[in-house]
Amino acid sequence: MQQILIIDDERAIRKTLSEILGYEGFKVDEAADGEEGWKLFCATTYDAVLCDIKMPKIDGLEFLSRATEKNPDVPVIMISGHGTIETAVDAVKKGAYDYVAKPPDLNRLLITIRNAVDKNSLAKETKVLKRKVNRVQEIIGESEPILRIKDTIDKVAPTDARVLITGENGAGKELVARWLHEKSNRSNGPLVEVNCAAIPSELIESELFGHEKGSFTSAIKQRIGKFEQASGGTLFLDEIGDMSLSAQAKVLRALQEGKITRVGADKEIAVDVRVIAATNKDLLKETEAKNFRLDLYHRLGVILIHVPSLNNRKDDIPLLVNKFLADIAEDYGQAKKSIDPAAMVALQQHNWTGNIRELRNVVERLIILSGKLITAEDVKNFVLPG
Numbered sequence: 381m382q383q384i385l386i387i388d389d390e391r392a393i394r395k396t397l398s399e400i401l402g403y404e405g406f407k408v409d410e411a412a413d414g415e416e417g418w419k420l421f422c423a424t425t426y427d428a429v430l431c432d433i434k435m436p437k438i439d440g441l442e443f444l445s446r447a448t449e450k451n452p453d454v455p456v457i458m459i460s461g462h463g464t465i466e467t468a469v470d471a472v473k474k475g476a477y478d479y480v481a482k483p484p485d486l487n488r489l490l491i492t493i494r495n496a497v498d499k500n501s502l503a504k505e506t507k508v509l510k511r512k513v514n515r516v517q518e519i520i521g522e523s524e525p526i527l528r529i530k531d532t533i534d535k536v537a538p539t540d541a542r543v544l545i546t547g548e549n550g551a552g553k554e555l556v557a558r559w560l561h562e563k564s565n566r567s568n569g570p571l572v573e574v575n576c577a578a579i580p581s582e583l584i585e586s587e588l589f590g591h592e593k594g595s596f597t598s599a600i601k602q603r604i605g606k607f608e609q610a611s612g613g614t615l616f617l618d619e620i621g622d623m624s625l626s627a628q629a630k631v632l633r634a635l636q637e638g639k640i641t642r643v644g645a646d647k648e649i650a651v652d653v654r655v656i657a658a659t660n661k662d663l664l665k666e667t668e669a670k671n672f673r674l675d676l677y678h679r680l681g682v683i684l685i686h687v688p689s690l691n692n693r694k695d696d697i698p699l700l701v702n703k704f705l706a707d708i709a710e711d712y713g714q715a716k717k718s719i720d721p722a723a724m725v726a727l728q729q730h731n732w733t734g735n736i737r738e739l740r741n742v743v744e745r746l747i748i749l750s751g752k753l754i755t756a757e758d759v760k761n762f763v764l765p766g
């Protein structure tokens with residue numbers, strides 16, 4: 381139920397407003413002066429406040445300034461008597477949502493309150509959504525290797541040291557890179573990701589360093605590369621093991637000198653970028669096979685983080701399953717399903733690929749196909765072949 385606070389020293393006005401708003405379905409609290417109103421405001425998060433301007437002790441403007449400082453999302457509507465209209469206009473400039481004149485026109489008052497409450501709930505929804513979108517997903521796991529990885533992230537993130545993250549596809553390398561950025565002093569800067577395997581080798585240089593208009597046939601306008609885009613932040617080079625040797629040479633130069641040159645340009649541009657790289661390949665083997673430059677390997681791998689596959693940290697499986705059960709239920713807008721301990725053991729004993737996405741898909745399938753309680757039978761029928 382939406383809650384409104386009415387602050388007015390005239391009892392008759394308080395009573396009338398309170399009755400009407402109560403009739404309209406709001407829960408209403410009343411305060412006879414600014415001080416009492418302030419105490420109530422501090423104790424409850426109201427959906428809107430109606431506040432008289434002229435009051436003993438704390439007056440309406442003082443209340444407004446405290447309220448906007450404490451919780452700027454709660455709309456405050458001023459009630460102005462004779463001679464305070466100018467003050468009311470001033471209050472709106474200082475952050476009041478609106479004002480109504482005394483005696484209030486009840487229709488107008490109700491519309492104003494409804495609009496204010498709607499605006500407030502939209503603001504709240506937007507905040508929740510933004511938090512959901514922006515938040516980096518937690519690294520789930522309490523196994524020894526995961527605890528070690530979290531510890532390394534805490535130690536390494538605030539430095540500018542380059543990090544090479546290895547592990548199978550879907551093991552969680554990108555998640556580690558995101559946390560390295562999030563916990564670094566560069567977290568207000570951009571995190572720019574490049575999937576080196578997804579870009580054709582003839583385009584990778586222009587992708588990384590940018591190009592000048594006309595520098596090659598399809599370069600119809602100037603383009604800023606990922607190194608420049610990431611300036612002040614972090615550049616995440618994913619699948620670095622798939623980068624061509626000629627691009628490797630240029631990346632090496634950029635790392636050595638802190639400068640890049642756009643394709644087709646003569647001018648060098650200084651870039652302030654921290655590079656984090658990841659690969660599912662064994663880069664040392666690739667250097668032996670002459671597919672990867674050893675000097676670049678050493679430049680990139682100041683700190684090495686290996687993300688082990690699920691089979692090497694089976695203790696984490698129940699935690700991950702529970703997390704996915706909760707996340708997927710939330711996505712579907714359903715209550716979280718329970719899982720029988722025997723079903724959990726069956727999942728834990730399964731021989732997983734290194735890809736955590738596989739486990740998530742399995743949990744999603746179980747949620748869709750099982751009853752309220754996921755049983756070992758469900759796991760056998762729907763998940764584990766053979």
Ligand SMILES: Nc1ncnc2c1ncn2[C@@H]1O[C@H](COP(=O)(O)OP(=O)(O)OP(=O)(O)O)[C@@H](O)[C@H]1O
Nearest residue numbers: 517518519520548549550551552553554555736737
């Ligand atoms: N420890 C973890 N806790 C929770 N979720 C995880 C964990 N590790 C990975 N995930 C999730 O699994 C998925 C795959 O992880 P991520 O993309 O980081 O892997 P990757 O190794 O970078 O994969 P790729 O090699 O395909 O780029 C993502 O949705 C990620 O959020």
